[in-house]
Amino acid sequence: MRTDNKIEPAIRTRHATNRAADRILAAARDLFYKQGIRAIGVDEVVRKAGVTKPSLYRSFSSKDELAATYLRQYDHDFWEHFEESVKAFPGDPRAQILHFLEGVARRSQKPRYRGCGMTNAAVEYPEPDHPARRVSEENKKELRRRLRAMASAMGARDPDDLGDGLLLLLEGAYISAQLFGPDGPSRSLARNAELLIEASLRG
Amino acid sequence: MRTDNKIEPAIRTRHATNRAADRILAAARDLFYKQGIRAIGVDEVVRKAGVTKPSLYRSFSSKDELAATYLRQYDHDFWEHFEESVKAFPGDPRAQILHFLEGVARRSQKPRYRGCGMTNAAVEYPEPDHPARRVSEENKKELRRRLRAMASAMGARDPDDLGDGLLLLLEGAYISAQLFGPDGPSRSLARNAELLIEASLRG
DNA sequence: TGACAATGTTACCGATCGGTACGTATAGGT
């Protein structure tokens, strides 16, 4: 396997055995998300994956690249999830975003919830050129773009302000969930978003 | 800049006791805030402080305790700053919180801004019993209490929801500032808070 | 069966991690 890693769901023509790389990525995903990237060493990743260190470095050029791959997968899953809410309410951006935020709020009630892996990674790696941070920043820029577009489609007086406001609430919910646990402010995410949307529409 | 004690025939009274500890704490404060606690080793702290490692461990029992002390100082400065906004508009909680949020938004425009040291530390240390996280959680709990109380004093329909909404916006601004830089969503923090407050008041 | 690629095994690297034993230098009080 190459050291150039994309999110490539085992379409390997010959062998379907990406087993080692997949197990490593699955282990990294769990450990990195729950405990943080810096807190987890590569030894712990390979131990949990049931493989050895050379196997990791055959599939990933470095720990940083493994972290970036973990985030690329996170990005993929995030948008998949986001699109579900979009498709659930065609042509109704207000219902779309509210449905999505309700989902985040619901999930943030789970006891082991640790917020957004992207956001957390950006906090862990402030250096602008770190591969993990690059993925995270790209994801957030696209999210901002989408939210502003949805705010515009809702007919907001100032779409950029509303889109940014919704993003602030969302990011706040991600962080608050891991700070306060199940009974934190994230519970009222959708309610506050609804109020903010109402107050931002024309008329 | 070199602050060698040979060149400087300073008053090495027993105030020198605090000097090493103060220099260490000042160095730790700067490094921990800008680069993260896990990213900075104790060697780097003492090097920046111009002291040696044993000096650190004479004043702080461990790196974790140094981090907790850094956050306790952060907590003190935070509330000092918060109280300034409160005192600037006596009896007007709406103006108080808006003034505070405007200050956060203004500061978040500065290029090296890295959000809230408390929030960042909580992301870096998910373990509930870590000394740094304990300080952070306590600070956030008190902040939530204050915001809810202010929302109540404003006459909000549902004070807890509004207080939590303002907290979501604030935490979102902390995070967004370091994710997006000066032109990020944090710019619209006060505007969105104002809208949310308006929409949350009775009548 | 033979070729080949993926994976495992073992041992190792230099650097850095947080932390400390122990001797030295300097102060103030007498």
Added chain:
DNA sequence: ACCTATACGTACCGATCGGTAACATTGTCA
């Protein structure tokens, strides 16, 4: 001048960090 207390520095600790070299083993397909 001397004593004592204490701040400070030198040198070091074992553990762990991310990462690698060299070779053995396995499974799959031609």
